[in-house]
Amino acid sequence: MQPAANDDRLKQTGDWLDERTGWRGNWTAVFLRKIPKVSWAYTLGSATLFTLVLQFVTGILLTLYYVPEPQQAYASVTYITNELSFGWLIRGIHHWGASAMVLLAILHMVRVIIYGAYKYPREVTWLTGVGLLLLTFAFGFTGYLLPWDQRAYWATVVGTQIGSVPPVVGGFTKDLMLGGPEISGLTLSRFFGAHVWVLPSLLVALVAIHLFLVVRNGITSPPKRDE
Amino acid sequence: MKPNERAKYLEDYAESKKKGIPFFPDAIFKDAIAALIVFLVIVSLATFVGASLEAVADPSDAGFTPRPEWYFLFLFQLLKFFPGSLEVVGVFIIPMVALGFLVALPWTDRSARRHWTGRPVVTSITVFLFAGAIFLTVQAITAEPPPTADVASGDQIALLYSANCAGCHGTTISASSGTDLYKVIEGGTHDGMPAWNSDLTSIEIDALVGFILSPSGYTLFVDNCSECHDMQSLAESDSTELRRALDEGPDYAPHATLGLPVWREALTKADQAKLLNFLTAPDGQRLWFQECSACHGQSVAYSGDRKDLEELIRRGGGHLQMPSFGSALSPEEIETLALYVTVPSAAPEGAEMFGRLCTSCHATRVPTAPDLETARQLISLGGSHEDMPVWGDILTDQQIDALVDYVLAAAKLPNLDEAEQLFLQNCAACHGNLGEGGTNPTRAGDIIAPISTAEYLATRDDATLRSIISQGQPNFGMSPFADTFGGPLNSDQVDLLVAYIRSWAEDPPVDLPPDIPIVPQGARTAPALYEALCAQCHGASGEGGIGPAYDAAWQASKTDQQIFDDINLGHAATAMIAWGDLLSSQEIEDMVTYIRTLTGEAGQSAPLTYVSSILPIFDTYCAACHGVLGGWTATSYEDAMTSGDNGPVIIPGDPDSSSLVQSLIGTHPDGLVMPPAVTMSQSDIQKIIDWVAAGAPEG
Ligand code: HEM
Ligand code: HEM
Numbered sequence: 001m002q003p004a005a006n007d008d009r010l011k012q013t014g015d016w017l018d019e020r021t022g023w024r025g026n027w028t029a030v031f032l033r034k035i036p037k038v039s040w041a042y043t044l045g046s047a048t049l050f051t052l053v054l055q056f057v058t059g060i061l062l063t064l065y066y067v068p069e070p071q072q073a074y075a076s077v078t079y080i081t082n083e084l085s086f087g088w089l090i091r092g093i094h095h096w097g098a099s100a101m102v103l104l105a106i107l108h109m110v111r112v113i114i115y116g117a118y119k120y121p122r123e124v125t126w127l128t129g130v131g132l133l134l135l136t137f138a139f140g141f142t143g144y145l146l147p148w149d150q151r152a153y154w155a156t157v158v159g160t161q162i163g164s165v166p167p168v169v170g171g172f173t174k175d176l177m178l179g180g181p182e183i184s185g186l187t188l189s190r191f192f193g194a195h196v197w198v199l200p201s202l203l204v205a206l207v208a209i210h211l212f213l214v215v216r217n218g219i220t221s222p223p224k225r226d227e
Numbered sequence: 228m229k230p231n232e233r234a235k236y237l238e239d240y241a242e243s244k245k246k247g248i249p250f251f252p253d254a255i256f257k258d259a260i261a262a263l264i265v266f267l268v269i270v271s272l273a274t275f276v277g278a279s280l281e282a283v284a285d286p287s288d289a290g291f292t293p294r295p296e297w298y299f300l301f302l303f304q305l306l307k308f309f310p311g312s313l314e315v316v317g318v319f320i321i322p323m324v325a326l327g328f329l330v331a332l333p334w335t336d337r338s339a340r341r342h343w344t345g346r347p348v349v350t351s352i353t354v355f356l357f358a359g360a361i362f363l364t365v366q367a368i369t370a371e372p373p374p375t376a377d378v379a380s381g382d383q384i385a386l387l388y389s390a391n392c393a394g395c396h397g398t399t400i401s402a403s404s405g406t407d408l409y410k411v412i413e414g415g416t417h418d419g420m421p422a423w424n425s426d427l428t429s430i431e432i433d434a435l436v437g438f439i440l441s442p443s444g445y446t447l448f449v450d451n452c453s454e455c456h457d458m459q460s461l462a463e464s465d466s467t468e469l470r471r472a473l474d475e476g477p478d479y480a481p482h483a484t485l486g487l488p489v490w491r492e493a494l495t496k497a498d499q500a501k502l503l504n505f506l507t508a509p510d511g512q513r514l515w516f517q518e519c520s521a522c523h524g525q526s527v528a529y530s531g532d533r534k535d536l537e538e539l540i541r542r543g544g545g546h547l548q549m550p551s552f553g554s555a556l557s558p559e560e561i562e563t564l565a566l567y568v569t570v571p572s573a574a575p576e577g578a579e580m581f582g583r584l585c586t587s588c589h590a591t592r593v594p595t596a597p598d599l600e601t602a603r604q605l606i607s608l609g610g611s612h613e614d615m616p617v618w619g620d621i622l623t624d625q626q627i628d629a630l631v632d633y634v635l636a637a638a639k640l641p642n643l644d645e646a647e648q649l650f651l652q653n654c655a656a657c658h659g660n661l662g663e664g665g666t667n668p669t670r671a672g673d674i675i676a677p678i679s680t681a682e683y684l685a686t687r688d689d690a691t692l693r694s695i696i697s698q699g700q701p702n703f704g705m706s707p708f709a710d711t712f713g714g715p716l717n718s719d720q721v722d723l724l725v726a727y728i729r730s731w732a733e734d735p736p737v738d739l740p741p742d743i744p745i746v747p748q749g750a751r752t753a754p755a756l757y758e759a760l761c762a763q764c765h766g767a768s769g770e771g772g773i774g775p776a777y778d779a780a781w782q783a784s785k786t787d788q789q790i791f792d793d794i795n796l797g798h799a800a801t802a803m804i805a806w807g808d809l810l811s812s813q814e815i816e817d818m819v820t821y822i823r824t825l826t827g828e829a830g831q832s833a834p835l836t837y838v839s840s841i842l843p844i845f846d847t848y849c850a851a852c853h854g855v856l857g858g859w860t861a862t863s864y865e866d867a868m869t870s871g872d873n874g875p876v877i878i879p880g881d882p883d884s885s886s887l888v889q890s891l892i893g894t895h896p897d898g899l900v901m902p903p904a905v906t907m908s909q910s911d912i913q914k915i916i917d918w919v920a921a922g923a924p925e926g
């Protein structure tokens with residue numbers, strides 16, 4: 001087949017799709033838009049986004065084998081780590097990816113603060129960003145219990161204890177997290193539910209808004225000294 | 228930002244965009260490279276470091292030191308700065324303020340300036356917050372290990388604290404006043420903190436309470452001292468120094484140039500006391516080690532009443548009335564002694580004199596005189612010398628109270644080593660080394676009941692014990708032991724013995740009554756019942772053991788009715804329980820008849836066979852499951868010898884390799900323990916072992 005004909009065919013399909021979805025407009029708006037000249041620091045946000053995707057992929061793979069039951073959680077994680085082929089890698093990536101994501105989100109935030117990128121017209125972007133940071137921490141906290149080993153257990157003991165300190169809401173927060181007077185199977189199900197269903201949904205929604213706003217408002221240009 | 232500033236910004240921005248680059252592919256390319264680097268880093272960490280996994284969660288193992296993930300460490304560390312009721316500041320208020328700062332940032336920083344140098348306030352707050360978080364994180368990571376106690380000084384409590392508490396609580400805990408710390412420690416009232424009562428004795432818990440105890444002195448400390456001092460170092464300095472610092476105010480040399488208030492006036496007397504109590508908890512034992520043991524040693528000796536003791540401590544050096552030796556000793560002798568207390572090595576012969584003349588007051592501690600002349604004078608003139616501080620001026624009332632309590636209590640603590648010696652020499656021959664009792668050498672057929680069971684100790688008060696020891700129990704063949712009754716022991720020694728016997732109460736060496744084996748379900752004949760119930764103490768053939776032997780002398784000393792009553796009613800406070808609760812009258816009568824057939828000679832019992840001895844055991848303990856559930860089947864000789872998941876469980880002649888025996892004695896390689904719910908009596912287990920060893924004959 002001729003390359004030209006090939007191009008033609010592709011274009012036809014593209015047109016057909018565009019007529020029904022209007023993708024070209026979006027494509028142009030999102031990818032072919034012009035942005036100010038930016039530095040490497042601007043890659044931090046997308047790097048965070050990348051680790052997020054990585055967490056989703058590896059996290060979903062982990063749920064295929066992970067059992068959120070006190071009796072079996074540990075055994076299933078041991079199985080994932082020691083027996084499942086490439087299980088160690090998936091878990092390793094998820095483990096380190098979590099740290100990387102927290103770190104990158106914080107650095108990204110520092111970048112935003114240094115460049116004054118939270119200012120008009122990006123106040124809402126900033127707010128959703130703060131929400132994202134909190135969600136990321138929540139992911140880390142809930143995920144940490146899941147392996148159900150000594151470190152997981154005792155760190156959560158301390159963590160939930162800290163959660164009970166705030167006046168008025170403290171008792172409630174703690175009950176909500178523990179599902180009882182102490183860490184039990186119920187706690188594990190709650191943490192698992194939060195980690196795998198609740199938090200991902202919230203995160204996806206918030207990231208979508210965050211990115212939509214980034215595209216809509218455009219990325220800041222690095223401010224000059226007198227700006 | 229004002230409207231015109233906003234418009235200007237949008238204009239400028241549109242301008243810089245025009246001069247900019249297309250997002251695709253230029254920016255995306257950069258992003259992709261960054262993502263690739265991140266990916267490579269994560270994958271190599273995953274590959275070369277991996278995600279560790281510790282031992283499975285064990286809620287009962289409180290020894291584990293909790294560590295959150297690194298990004299929560301700053302919070303964890305912050306907690307340590309705000310102990311007790313201030314906790315809420317550390318874990319809630321400060322983080323909320325920081326979060327509030329982040330959320331509100333676009334609205335608090337409303338200027339049009341964007342470069343960071345144009346926004347000094349925001350920049351510095353940000354730097355401060357991050358520096359703080361990083362500092363805390365680093366501090367948590369490199370956190371000094373918990374304070375290790377100075378073992379040499381014998382400060383066991385600090386050791387306890389560092390071993391048990393410091394892992395979570397750091398170097399200090401401040402409890403809000405009014406907390407019953409003893410209860411908190413004993414019961415472990417908050418999550419994650421275990422109940423310590425199984426790991427620590429009550430004395431240890433008490434000591435820890437004293438160590439931790441820090442009443443409202445904490446606030447005073449924070450308000451007045453914490454700017455320059457950390458708690459640890461002040462608490463470690465000695466109380467004489469602390470009191471001087473308070474009393475002398477600006478005249479106290481180290482405080483001279485600091486422009487400090489005169490504490491005496493700035494703080495009320497009560498506040499001063501609180502502060503000192505905070506820094507040196509009113510815990511007698513600790514005070515003793517800190518203040519007194521340097522001169523008085525570790526052991527506490529005092530016999531006198533509370534008032535005198537308190538007086539003595541309050542007046543301190545005032546009470547030391549040394550006689551003047553000037554007239555009693557020759558000048559040469561005084562010279563020797565003076566030299567000895569100045570430079571001991573220069574006058575070795577002084578040691579003997581010191582031992583003779585001075586130790587009654589100075590104990591073994593040789594005082595050190597600054598120079599020969601002073602020593603000479605002190606010895607010749609005697610009188611009070613002010614070596615011992617006037618504690619009444621230094622310690623708070625609470626501290627003195629605690630010290631007095633401690634000295635009185637500690638002085639009462641008997642020397643248990645000596646007591647044990649006494650017990651072994653005088654009592655063990657009849658009562659056993661652990662008070663377990665045994666056959667009575669003075670009266671044939673009689674048995675001496677244990678005196679070290681929890682029950683015995685709980686039902687005899689000290690006075691009863693003392694009178695039994697002093698006067699003996701002539702009816703039972705125990706002679707009087709007190710010298711007042713013609714025995715060998717003086718009253719101090721009798722007291723020591725009482726204390727020794729009492730010391731068993733905490734952890735009675737003899738557990739009685741023993742586990743009562745389940746009464747066999749199958750044959751309830753007298754021989755079977757005897758095997759299961761009585762043989763444990765009286766021996767399989769009545770040869771005796773914990774209980775008396777049914778030898779000729781015993782048989783002669785009892786009527787049938789007496790034996791019946793003994794079985795039916797038992798003997799209080801011994802292993803001989805009232806079997807009437809478990810056996811019918813008919814069964815007891817049969818038992819009496821059976822016991823009459825016993826001679827008390829061991830070794831005459833019939834050889835162990837499956838039919839006679841093993842079947843009843845299997846029926847009782849095993850057959851309920853091992854008959855219907857598959858695997859090993861215990862219901863017939865044939866099955867018992869051949870069935871089993873992995874081949875026969877009984878290897879005739881080789882009990883050690885028989886998995887049946889292994890599962891009974893806990894050596895099974897798979898950790899199998901049988902029977903699962905009840906405890907089989909030792910004698911039954913032994914019987915099975917002997918039977919297997921004998922080749923597992925059928926009958
Ligand atoms: C899961 C976490 C996050 C993801 C995936 C994410 C993603 C992104 C991406 C891809 C951008 C485009 C520009 C760039 O890459 O720098 C961006 C911009 C931005 N982000 Fe985030 N972000 C996250 C967290 C945060 C946080 C924690 C904050 C602040 C509290 C924040 C505030 C902003 C702001 C204000 C912009 C606009 C910057 C500008 O226009 O220069 N984001 N974000
Ligand atoms: C978005 C950010 C996420 C973060 C920061 C995160 C964080 C973590 C962390 C810290 C652990 C403990 C890992 C370890 O120590 O071994 C963990 C475990 C786990 N996560 Fe996530 N996770 C994220 C997303 C997800 C998602 C989207 C899923 C699934 C839908 C998921 C599923 C799991 C599972 C099943 C485990 C337990 C298995 C194991 O520990 O090895 N995670 N996560």
